[in-house]
Amino acid sequence: MDTSAKILTMLLAILLFVAVVGVMLFIASRTERKGARFVAYVFLFPSILMLSVGLLYPAVKTIYMSFFDAAGQAFIGLGNYHTIFTSPDEITVLRNTVLWVVVTPFVATAIGLVYAILVEGAKAEALAKAMIFLPMAISMVAASIIWKFVYEFRPDQPGVNQIGLMNQVMVWLGGSPQQWLLNNPWNTFFLIVVMIWIQAGFAMTILSASIKAIPDDIIEAARLDGVGSLGMFRFVTLPMIRPSVIVVLTTIAIGTLKVFDVVRTMTGGNFGTNVVANEFYSQSFRASNEGLGSALAVLLFILVVPIVVYNIRQLRSTESR
Amino acid sequence: MTSLNPSVEPAATPEAHPTASRTGHASTRIKKKTSSPTASAIAVLLAVVWTIPTFGLLVSSFRPERAIKTTGWWTFFSNPQLTLENYQTALGTDGQSGLGSFFVNSFVITIPAVIIPICLASLAAYAFAWIDFRGRDFLFVLVFALQIVPLQVALLPLLTMYVSVGLGGTFWTIWLSHATFALPLAIFILHNFMTEIPKSLVEAARVDGAGHVKIFFRIMLPLLTPALAAFGIFQFLWVWNDLLVALTFASDDTVQPMTVALANLSGTRGNAWELLSAGAFISIIVPVAVFLSLQRYFVRGLLAGGLKG
Numbered sequence: 001m002d003t004s005a006k007i008l009t010m011l012l013a014i015l016l017f018v019a020v021v022g023v024m025l026f027i028a029s030r031t032e033r034k035g036a037r038f039v040a041y042v043f044l045f046p047s048i049l050m051l052s053v054g055l056l057y058p059a060v061k062t063i064y065m066s067f068f069d070a071a072g073q074a075f076i077g078l079g080n081y082h083t084i085f086t087s088p089d090e091i092t093v094l095r096n097t098v099l100w101v102v103v104t105p106f107v108a109t110a111i112g113l114v115y116a117i118l119v120e121g122a123k124a125e126a127l128a129k130a131m132i133f134l135p136m137a138i139s140m141v142a143a144s145i146i147w148k149f150v151y152e153f154r155p156d157q158p159g160v161n162q163i164g165l166m167n168q169v170m171v172w173l174g175g176s177p178q179q180w181l182l183n184n185p186w187n188t189f190f191l192i193v194v195m196i197w198i199q200a201g202f203a204m205t206i207l208s209a210s211i212k213a214i215p216d217d218i219i220e221a222a223r224l225d226g227v228g229s230l231g232m233f234r235f236v237t238l239p240m241i242r243p244s245v246i247v248v249l250t251t252i253a254i255g256t257l258k259v260f261d262v263v264r265t266m267t268g269g270n271f272g273t274n275v276v277a278n279e280f281y282s283q284s285f286r287a288s289n290e291g292l293g294s295a296l297a298v299l300l301f302i303l304v305v306p307i308v309v310y311n312i313r314q315l316r317s318t319e320s321r
Numbered sequence: 322m323t324s325l326n327p328s329v330e331p332a333a334t335p336e337a338h339p340t341a342s343r344t345g346h347a348s349t350r351i352k353k354k355t356s357s358p359t360a361s362a363i364a365v366l367l368a369v370v371w372t373i374p375t376f377g378l379l380v381s382s383f384r385p386e387r388a389i390k391t392t393g394w395w396t397f398f399s400n401p402q403l404t405l406e407n408y409q410t411a412l413g414t415d416g417q418s419g420l421g422s423f424f425v426n427s428f429v430i431t432i433p434a435v436i437i438p439i440c441l442a443s444l445a446a447y448a449f450a451w452i453d454f455r456g457r458d459f460l461f462v463l464v465f466a467l468q469i470v471p472l473q474v475a476l477l478p479l480l481t482m483y484v485s486v487g488l489g490g491t492f493w494t495i496w497l498s499h500a501t502f503a504l505p506l507a508i509f510i511l512h513n514f515m516t517e518i519p520k521s522l523v524e525a526a527r528v529d530g531a532g533h534v535k536i537f538f539r540i541m542l543p544l545l546t547p548a549l550a551a552f553g554i555f556q557f558l559w560v561w562n563d564l565l566v567a568l569t570f571a572s573d574d575t576v577q578p579m580t581v582a583l584a585n586l587s588g589t590r591g592n593a594w595e596l597l598s599a600g601a602f603i604s605i606i607v608p609v610a611v612f613l614s615l616q617r618y619f620v621r622g623l624l625a626g627g628l629k630g
Contacts, residue, residue, distance in 0.1 A: 003422070003425050004573040006425060006426070006429045006492075007425075009429070009492060009577070010429045010432060010433055010492070013433045013437070013492070014432070014433050014436050014437070015497055017433070017436065017438060017440050018436075019438045019439045020440070020441075021441070021444060024444060025444075025537070025538075026533050028533065028534050029365065029532060030536040032532045032534065032542050034535060036453065036454065036533065037452065037454035039452060039455070039532075039533045040452040040453075040454040040457070041448075041454070042447075043444040043445060043448035043533075044444070044445050044448050044453070044460070046444070047441045047442060047444070047445035047504050047508065048440045048445075048460070050441065050466065050497070050500065050501045050504060051467060051501060051504055051505070051590060052503030053482075054475065054479060054497065054498065054502075055467060055470060055501055055502065055613075056467070057477050057478070058474070058475035058476075058477075058478035058479045059470055059474045059475055059483070061478040062403070062474045062475070062478055063474075064479060065477070065478070070527060086567040099426050099433065099624075104556065111367070112365075114363070115364065115367055118360050118361075118363060118367075119364055122361075122364070122603070128364065128368055130370065130613075131368045131371055131372050132351060133353075133369070134375070134609065135371070137558065137565075137608045137609055137611070138562065138604075138605045138608055138609065139561070139564070139579075139604060139605075139608070140562065140564065141564050141578075141580045141583050141584050141587075141601075142583065142601045142603075142604055142605050144587070145583060145587055145597050145598075146374045146375055146377075146378045146599045146601065147374055147377070148587065148591070149374070149378050149597075150374045151378065155401075161391060161392050161393060161396075162393060162593075163390065163392065163394070164393075165373070165374070165377055165393070165395070167563050168393050168395070169427035177381050188428065188587070191387065197371065197374070200371070205377040223392065232453035240438070241464060250351075258471055258473070260564070260565050260583070261361065262564070264564070264584065265564075265583075265584050265587050265588075266587075268588060270481070277473065278334075281565070281568070281569075282358075284476065285477075285480075285568075285569060287532070290477060292385050292460075294477060297471070297473040297476070298471075298536075300471045300473050301471055301473075301474050301590045302476070304471055305469065308469040320395050
């Protein structure tokens with residue numbers, strides 16, 4: 001397909017959906033006399049149809065398939081779930097996922113918070129924030145390539161120069177270059193660094209806004225009481241922004257739980273770095289193990305729900321304040 | 322339910338925030354306390370650490386292939402060699418190394434994947450916000466709850482369905498999937514925005530004999546621009562940066578976007594740094610341009626979409 005054909009297809013698709021909206025509006029204007037609820041049903045019809053066919057039905061089907069074998073033929077009960085929690089490979093996957101979800105939110109939030117406080121009111125605040133925030137705007141694939149280059153390894157031989165920054169720093173410090181992405185179990189941490197690099201900007205943006213919203217008089221009162229800058233952080237800033245901190249932590253945790261791009265691009269899940277989201281993809285679309293793939297997807301869902309519920313409750317209580 | 326987090330949202334954009342002058346005082350007070358030399362040094366150090374990986378790859382993308390592979394990018398400053406050859410190769414369309422057609426695919430995928438959910442969700446959001454009908458609350462909570470469903474649970478059956486209706490491997494699979502996955506968030510954002518429009522405005526229009534269709538066009542759409550922009554930018558970046566959906570459905574390389582091409586290149590030719598660096602920056606330039614030009618809406622959309630996925 002050449003470029004003009006692609007663009008033509010694209011325009012056609014857009015026109016088609018604009019036309020759908022047009023038809024819905026036309027039908028709605030005709031049925032308006034029969035009562036408002038007809039209008040509502042007409043307006044809702046395309047969205048509800050797409051959500052039912054494209055999300056609700058597939059989700060139910062996936063849950064159903066998670067009780068069947070690799071080919072989706074024989075019912076095996078909880079067999080796939082048993083595999084997830086007992087086979088050595090899958091236990092590595094679970095261990096790594098736990099590491100990701102525990103380490104990433106706390107480190108990224110801590111860095112984001114420290115940075116937000118440090119640049120608060122600084123001369124080039126907007127620029128300073130943009131520098132930390134930019135990794136959030138680019139794709140995780142691009143971020144992974146950027147970091148793969150940092151970790152790049154060249155054998156430690158005379159006449160061979162390191163081209164990766166990290167190994168060059170090792171050499172400058174008198175050490176020998178390392179295969180950062182190959183040496184288990186530390187390689188998982190070097191992958192987590194990439195996610196922290198991406199998410200710290202998110203934490204900083206939200207926490208910075210939250211710090212700015214602390215009322216003047218509270219800060220003034222604390223100052224009159226002789227509170228120092230560390231005390232200010234401990235007894236004023238932190239309690240005031242606590243709800244935002246929790247929202248940031250949980251939001252990053254959810255994103256991290258579903259991390260797929262970083263692992264796939266940097267190691268492909270090899271060398272003991274696999275995580276649930278990548279294992280889901282490998283089992284479903286590479287190993288053709290539909291049952292296990294479905295069970296892993298369901299596991300992701302089950303793990304996400306409590307964090308999301310907690311997050312939403314936290315958001316609600318922030319709002320009602 | 323008002324907007325997702327009002328205490329956070331407006332303050333994220335201080336330049337547009339009416340109370341900025343009030344809080345400005347507080348921030349300068351905090352600043353006076355923390356702007357010690359140590360604090361500034363830590364801030365600068367963090368900023369440098371955060372920027373240097375990107376900077377290194379950016380410098381590399383302009384160096385000749387041989388130089389990239391034999392010397393570190395930091396030697397560029399003592400021995401500068403500049404070339405645009407990497408970008409020419411990467412943007413080309415020839416066979417293995419050209420990423421030009423994937424760059425086009427990224428646009429072809431992203432534009433409808435933004436417009437389709439906006440069209441459908443604005444209708445649905447209006448119905449939820451302004452029309453009374455039986456089952457409204459139940460349906461709205463259901464749509465709201467769908468936001469949290471990880472899209473992984475839908476991929477496998479969806480792929481089977483696409484193949485069985487003959488859409489397998491076409492742009493339609495990616496458009497429809499992204500549009501569907503975006504609907505809950507889009508309806509949620511637009512609904513929140515619509516309910517904030519004064520009721521008197523809508524009632525006055527109804528007294529004048531305007532039907533819902535007319536109100537939707539004449540009152541809602543013009544007022545909705547900021548919400549549409551916030552969602553549109555969020556969705557644009559989400560789709561542009563997506564790997565999972567594209568990798569699952571775009572089995573044919575005539576429809577694959579930049580992210581898939583880069584991920585494949587990184588897997589099969591992990592040492593082709595001249596291509597990877599230039600390719601990565603070609604794909605980065607679009608979201609960065611969007612971010613820099615529409616920062617205000619961008620942050621708003623980001624905050625509203627924190628739970629998506």
